[in-house]
Amino acid sequence: MGFLRRDFLKLGLTQAIVSAVGVPAFAATEQDGRSADGLPFQTAQRLSPSILQGATDATRTQFSILHLSKQKFNTIVRNSAGQIWQPEKIEILQQPFSEFQITKVYFAGLNLGEVFFLDLLGAKDEVIERREFGMLDLSKSTLRYALCSCMDEGRHEPKIWQNLVGQNPDVIFFIGDSTYCDKGECEFPDGDTRRLWTRYVQARRTLEIYYSKRLVPIFATWDDHDFGSDDVNTTNWHHVAESQANFRAFFAQADNYTEGYFHGPGISSVLRAGQHQFLLMDDRSWRLEKTSSARYAHWGQEQEEWALEMIAGFEGTTWIMNGSQIFPEMVYKESMSKHKGQFNGFMGALKRIPRKVIFASGDVHFSEISKIESAMLGYQTYEVTSSAVHSKCFPGLDKISKHPRRMMSTTMPNYILVDSIHQAGKFTANVYSCSARNVVNFSCQLSV
Numbered sequence: 092m093g094f095l096r097r098d099f100l101k102l103g104l105t106q107a108i109v110s111a112v113g114v115p116a117f118a119a120t121e122q123d124g125r126s127a128d129g130l131p132f133q134t135a136q137r138l139s140p141s142i143l144q145g146a147t148d149a150t151r152t153q154f155s156i157l158h159l160s161k162q163k164f165n166t167i168v169r170n171s172a173g174q175i176w177q178p179e180k181i182e183i184l185q186q187p188f189s190e191f192q193i194t195k196v197y198f199a200g201l202n203l204g205e206v207f208f209l210d211l212l213g214a215k216d217e218v219i220e221r222r223e224f225g226m227l228d229l230s231k232s233t234l235r236y237a238l239c240s241c242m243d244e245g246r247h248e249p250k251i252w253q254n255l256v257g258q259n260p261d262v263i264f265f266i267g268d269s270t271y272c273d274k275g276e277c278e279f280p281d282g283d284t285r286r287l288w289t290r291y292v293q294a295r296r297t298l299e300i301y302y303s304k305r306l307v308p309i310f311a312t313w314d315d316h317d318f319g320s321d322d323v324n325t326t327n328w329h330h331v332a333e334s335q336a337n338f339r340a341f342f343a344q345a346d347n348y349t350e351g352y353f354h355g356p357g358i359s360s361v362l363r364a365g366q367h368q369f370l371l372m373d374d375r376s377w378r379l380e381k382t383s384s385a386r387y388a389h390w391g392q393e394q395e396e397w398a399l400e401m402i403a404g405f406e407g408t409t410w411i412m413n414g415s416q417i418f419p420e421m422v423y424k425e426s427m428s429k430h431k432g433q434f435n436g437f438m439g440a441l442k443r444i445p446r447k448v449i450f451a452s453g454d455v456h457f458s459e460i461s462k463i464e465s466a467m468l469g470y471q472t473y474e475v476t477s478s479a480v481h482s483k484c485f486p487g488l489d490k491i492s493k494h495p496r497r498m499m500s501t502t503m504p505n506y507i508l509v510d511s512i513h514q515a516g517k518f519t520a521n522v523y524s525c526s527a528r529n530v531v532n533f534s535c536q537l538s539v
Contacts, residue, residue, distance in 0.1 A: 126248045126481075127504050128527060134247050136296040140164075140211060140220050144306040145343025146362075147227040148350040152308070153197045154209060155343040157295045160185060160192045164211040164219060168198050171206055184340045188285055191292045193340055197348060203228055209306070224306040227261060229351045229364040232514055235260045238507040240267045240314070240414070240453025241479030242298060245275060248481045248504060249299035250527035255506055256303050258525070262362075263300075263307050264369065266477065267314030267414030267453040270294040273321055281320060284330050287337040291317075295341065310352070310362055311342045312371035314414025314454055315425075322425060324378040331376050355401075356394040366407030366513035370398055374414045374427070381429055389430040395437055402446050408518035408539055409448045416452040418463060418474050422492045424455050442468050447518065447539050450474040451507075456482055457489040458507060458524045459500035460535060472539050475522060477507035501532035 126132055141157040156166070168176040182195040201207060203226045211220040237260045255263070272290040279286040295301050300309075315321055317338065319328045328334075335358050346354040351363040357373035377391025387395060402409050411417070416426040417434075428434045441448060449472050450463070461474040474496075481504050489500040503526045511520035518539045524532040 126246075126250075128248070128250060132246050132481075133249055134245055134297055136293055137302065138296075139302070141295040141301040142209070142220070142222055142306065143301055143343060144209075144222075144224050144308050146310065146345065146349045146352040147308040148229055148352075149203045149226050150201050151197070151199045151349045152201065152224070152226065153195060153343040153345055153348060154306075155341060156194045156196065156211070157191055157292065157301075157341070158194065160190055164213060165216075166194070166196045167210050167212060168201065169208050169210060176200060186285070186288050189288055189292060191296075195343060195345075197345070201226055221304075222306050223304060227308055227364075231261075232365050233510070233512045234262070234364060234367055235508070235510050237263045238412075238451050238453075238475065238477035238509065239263060239265055239480050240269075240477055241456055241482040242269050242294070243271050243274065243479070243482040244294045244297035245271075246481045246483065247297050247299070248527060251480060251504060251506065252299035252303065254525065254527050254529065255300070255508075256305055256307060258508055260307055260508065261364075263309045264371070264412060264451070265309060265311035266371070266412045266451060267312065267374075268316040268479075268482070269311060269313070270317040271482075272316055272319055274316070284333045284337075287319070287330075287334060288340075291337060291341045309342070310344065310360070310369070310371060311338075312358060312360070312373060312412060312414060313338055313375060315375065318375040322381070324375065324380055326380050335376065355397045356391070359394055359397070361401055363405065366518075367511065368401065368405045368407055368409040370401055370409060370411050372398065372411060372413045379430070381425060383430060384432045385430075386432040386436055389427045389433040390437075395433065395440075399437075399440055399444065402441070402448060403444045405446065407513050409446065410451055411448050412451040414452070415454045416474065416476060417450045418461055418496060419455075419459075419476075419492070419494050421455060438467060448472060449518065449520075449537070449539050452476045453478040455488075456484045457500055457502045458505050458532070459489060460498045460522065460533075460537075461494070461496035462498050463496060470539065473537050475507055475509075475537075477505070477524075479504060480506055499533040499535065503530070503532050505532055 145153045178196045179199045180197040184193040209222045213219045357376035359373040360371045362369040379388040456479045459476045463472045465471045484502050505524045505526045508523045520537045523534045
């Protein structure tokens with residue numbers, strides 16, 4: 092355990108900080124509206140197309156393009172040799188109250204190992220927007236991926252996204268609060284479903300990741316803020332179907348279009364890559380109030396049964412990714428462990444399955460790694476919490492509620508980078524908390 096200098100050098104990460112408590116530059120962030128780099132937050136909304144690459148395999152991929160409805164273009168893919176691919180399918184999603192629309196484009200017949208360009212062409216076939224991308228090898232035994240949550244565009248820091256893309260991850264997982272529907276200036280009030288679309292548009296027009304010249308496949312689930320409002324659940328938010336439709340509109344996650352990726356109940360989904368399985372859980376569509384002891388108060392019955400089936404039927408290691416935390420019981424934050432009925436029932440069922448899992452979560456505005464004792468599931472595992480890429484954080488926030496499982500933590504704006512390998516029935520991962528300016532806040536090696 093501890094810092095892995097050889098891996099820092101491989102990553103190009105040059106500085107290590109064990110704890111961010113009392114860091115003057117970060118303390119100033121909350122006082123004067125300046126970022127961790129000492130610069131004003133960059134929150135301008137852009138008019139140029141906002142693009143993300145979604146579910147991808149060795150030959151197929153899909154994109155979500157947000158743009159002004161009046162902006163017309165054709166979309167093609169080309170390689171460095173000049174070969175051109177036309178979309179296999181195009182979908183257009185609009186709302187009558189918005190001047191922006193989503194165009195989804197799907198491409199097939201591409202190849203691993205090539206560099207491709209997504210080109211948006213104007214009326215005279217001139218390139219008005221170009222993004223570089225590649226395909227995803229789902230057969231690899233080693234994977235590099237980023238875990239990201241809590242992306243308040245009011246505190247946007249472009250450099251952290253530039254740093255993330257520069258680490259060349261195979262995929263990026265958004266595990267909650269990629270949009271804050273209940274914050275920001277908006278013409279529609281809280282509780283108005285038109286606000287969902289509008290706030291997603293505003294986030295898509297701000298975050299640097301959607302304007303990166305090099306795209307990385309993004310797989311996403313949600314938490315409370317991108318579901319509807321802070322700490323909301325189905326007892327006080329009655330627009331579950333509208334929230335689900337809105338979420339699916341903005342991400343490029345068509346069911347069964349690419350190998351290894353398909354939908355579960357609600358907005359949950361699964362990605363399988365070699366001996367890695369990633370379950371992106373829906374922690375809002377069936378969620379009851381915080382104090383509920385009902386057996387299925389967190390994920391609902393159908394989703395829990397689906398998750399258990401996915402785990403039991405997969406021979407490798409499964410990441411269970413959830414918006415809010417699974418094990419810790421923070422004084423001021425939600426967690427699955429506070430829903431005692433579902434937590435105890437699910438852990439009991441997991442213990443009876445001869446497979447291994449590891450957990451990932453977000454939400455709490457600091458990152459930490461928790462060691463889950465072998466008595467819980469019959470083997471030692473971990474929960475990796477990644478939060479926040481850029482949202483309100485304070486030095487010492489992680490110390491408000493200590494818990495005995497915590498191994499390390501940071502309150503710096505950060506994402507979690509994972510290099511993992513699954514061989515001979517064993518999952519091993521090097522885990523890094525990364526910030527802008529090539530800062531590593533903590534690192535460790537995990538084995539499950």
